[in-house]
Amino acid sequence: MLKEYFQGIWRDRFILASLVNTDLQKKYRRSKLGVAWAILTPLGLSIIMGSVYGILFGVDVKEFIPFLFAGLNPWQFISGSADGGTGAFLGAEGYLKQTTVNAQIFPIRTVIVNFINLLYSILAFFTLYLFLDPLVFSAEMLLCVPGLIVLFLFALGLANFSSVINLDIRDFQPFQTLLLQGIFYATPIVYQASMLKEKGVELLYQANPFYYLLEIVRTPMQGSSVPPLEVWLSAAVISLITFFGSIYFLMKRRSKIVFKL
Amino acid sequence: MSIIQLEDLNLIFQIQREKRIKDILIPGSRKFNDFHQDGTVHALNCLNLTVRDGERLAVIGHNGAGKSTLLKLVAGIYAPTNGKRIVDGKISSMFELATGFEMESSGWDNIYLRGLMLGDSPEGIKSKMLEIAAFSELGDFLNMPVKYYSSGMFVRLAFSVSTAVRPDILLLDEVVAAGDAAFLQKANKRMHEMVDISKIMVLVTHSMGAAVEMCNRCIWMERGEILMDGPPQEVTKAYLNNI
Incomplete structure (x- = not known):
C-alpha cells in the first residue's frame, strides 16, 4: 500500500509538476505585482496586526511582529492545505474520470x-527581520528547515484525510473551516504561550498537536532560542502518524474515489 | 500482442442519495428523489468479452446500456465490483468532451498535460507537440486559454493528442461526431491507420454507419449485458429492426 502510494507519485511526477506550475501561474495572472503579492500579503498583515497589538495591549512591537509572523504563516499553510484538500479530488474530476x-x-x-507560498512568506519574514533586528541572525535559524519538512508531511496528511472525507460527507468542508478557526484561537499564534500559563490553562497548548508543529518552525525562525528535544520529538511523531495514517486511509479508498465524484 | 479480457465481470454503482435535514423534517419533500430503493445500479452484469489484436470493436445500444461504463472499465478508470479484468497494452482514451483540461492554460500546455496523463514521457510528448498541433489545425488558437474554445475545438485537441501517443489500445466514446466534416474525414483516416498497425480499437457509437464502416466486430449492449456479438452489418441490422 505504502509502496503503491509512492510509486504512483513517482510515475506521475511530471504531471504533478505541471499542475503545480499551472496553479502558481494562475494565482497571479493579470496582476501587476504578480508573485510579489506572495511576499507583500504576509508582510502587510503582520505589520497591521503587530501595530494593533502594540497600541491595544502595549506589547513590544519589535519582538511581537516576528513572533506573530513566524507563527501566522505556518498556520496559514496548515489550514490552507487542509482546506484545499477538500476540493482536491472534486476539482480533478475531469482527469480522474x-x-x-x-x-x-x-x-x-x-x-x-501552499508550501511554495509559505516559502515566499518566510523570505519576506527574513527581509523584515533584517530591518528590525539584524543582530539576531544565527546558524540556528537553519533548524527551521527540518521543521518545515515535518510540517509539510503533517499538512499533507491533513489534506489526504480531508480530500477523502469530503467525498463522502460534503458537510465536512464548512465543518473543518469552523474547526480550524477554533483551533486557531486555542493555539498560541496571535498570543504567547505564556499567557495561557498565567491563566492556568497551559493544557490547552500542551495537549494541542498544532502547537508543537508550529513551534519547531516558529522558534528557529525567530533565532533567539532552539525548541527543546521533547517538542521536536512530539512534532515528528504527530506528523508521521498523521502522514502514514492518511496514506493508509486514502489508498484503502483509492478505487472508490472515481465513483464518488 | 495486446488483449482485452473480461470474465464474469460485474460493476455495481452505489448511488449517493441526497438526504438532507429538510427531507426528514418535511414529509413528502423527497418524492422526486427516491428513484431507486436500494440505491444501487447494476451497470455491468456478468460480462464476458475478449478482444484481440486487429479487432475494431463497435459498441452499440440505447442510452444507459452500459457502453461508456464498459469503456471506462477497460481503461482502468473504474474498478470492477467483482470478476476478472485483464488488459494488456498501452491504452489511450477519449471520453467526455471538455473535461480534463486546465481551462486557464493555453492549448499547448494542455497538449503537454494531456499527453502526460495518457502515459507519455515529457520528452515523448514534447517531440510530438508540433505534429499534434498540425493535425488539430488549431493554429494560433493554441496560444489562447482553452476556456475560449468551442466544443469542436476541444474535440480536435483531445482527439489529436489521444491518437498521437501511439497506443496499443484506443478507446473512443462517440466524441468524434462533434468535429466538422473535414476533421471527421481526417479523424476516420487516422483511426484506420491506427488499426492498420495491428492495434485494438473500441468505439462506442450511435452511428450505425460508423460501426459498419470503421469496425470489424460489433456488440449490442442492453442493461449491462451483451445482447448480440458479431459482424457489424448483422448486429446493426438486428439493432435497427428492434427499435
Missing part, C-alpha cells in the same frame, strides 16, 4: 502550492 492518473497526486498538488 478520463485518465488513469494516480489520484494521490491531487492532495499533494494543493499542499505544494
Whole structure:
C-alpha cells in the first residue's frame, strides 16, 4: 500500500509538476505585482496586526511582529492545505474520470502550492527581520528547515484525510473551516504561550498537536532560542502518524474515489 | 500482442442519495428523489468479452446500456465490483468532451498535460507537440486559454493528442461526431491507420454507419449485458429492426 502510494507519485511526477506550475501561474495572472503579492500579503498583515497589538495591549512591537509572523504563516499553510484538500479530488474530476492518473497526486498538488507560498512568506519574514533586528541572525535559524519538512508531511496528511472525507460527507468542508478557526484561537499564534500559563490553562497548548508543529518552525525562525528535544520529538511523531495514517486511509479508498465524484 | 479480457465481470454503482435535514423534517419533500430503493445500479452484469489484436470493436445500444461504463472499465478508470479484468497494452482514451483540461492554460500546455496523463514521457510528448498541433489545425488558437474554445475545438485537441501517443489500445466514446466534416474525414483516416498497425480499437457509437464502416466486430449492449456479438452489418441490422 505504502509502496503503491509512492510509486504512483513517482510515475506521475511530471504531471504533478505541471499542475503545480499551472496553479502558481494562475494565482497571479493579470496582476501587476504578480508573485510579489506572495511576499507583500504576509508582510502587510503582520505589520497591521503587530501595530494593533502594540497600541491595544502595549506589547513590544519589535519582538511581537516576528513572533506573530513566524507563527501566522505556518498556520496559514496548515489550514490552507487542509482546506484545499477538500476540493482536491472534486476539482480533478475531469482527469480522474478520463485518465488513469494516480489520484494521490491531487492532495499533494494543493499542499505544494501552499508550501511554495509559505516559502515566499518566510523570505519576506527574513527581509523584515533584517530591518528590525539584524543582530539576531544565527546558524540556528537553519533548524527551521527540518521543521518545515515535518510540517509539510503533517499538512499533507491533513489534506489526504480531508480530500477523502469530503467525498463522502460534503458537510465536512464548512465543518473543518469552523474547526480550524477554533483551533486557531486555542493555539498560541496571535498570543504567547505564556499567557495561557498565567491563566492556568497551559493544557490547552500542551495537549494541542498544532502547537508543537508550529513551534519547531516558529522558534528557529525567530533565532533567539532552539525548541527543546521533547517538542521536536512530539512534532515528528504527530506528523508521521498523521502522514502514514492518511496514506493508509486514502489508498484503502483509492478505487472508490472515481465513483464518488 | 495486446488483449482485452473480461470474465464474469460485474460493476455495481452505489448511488449517493441526497438526504438532507429538510427531507426528514418535511414529509413528502423527497418524492422526486427516491428513484431507486436500494440505491444501487447494476451497470455491468456478468460480462464476458475478449478482444484481440486487429479487432475494431463497435459498441452499440440505447442510452444507459452500459457502453461508456464498459469503456471506462477497460481503461482502468473504474474498478470492477467483482470478476476478472485483464488488459494488456498501452491504452489511450477519449471520453467526455471538455473535461480534463486546465481551462486557464493555453492549448499547448494542455497538449503537454494531456499527453502526460495518457502515459507519455515529457520528452515523448514534447517531440510530438508540433505534429499534434498540425493535425488539430488549431493554429494560433493554441496560444489562447482553452476556456475560449468551442466544443469542436476541444474535440480536435483531445482527439489529436489521444491518437498521437501511439497506443496499443484506443478507446473512443462517440466524441468524434462533434468535429466538422473535414476533421471527421481526417479523424476516420487516422483511426484506420491506427488499426492498420495491428492495434485494438473500441468505439462506442450511435452511428450505425460508423460501426459498419470503421469496425470489424460489433456488440449490442442492453442493461449491462451483451445482447448480440458479431459482424457489424448483422448486429446493426438486428439493432435497427428492434427499435
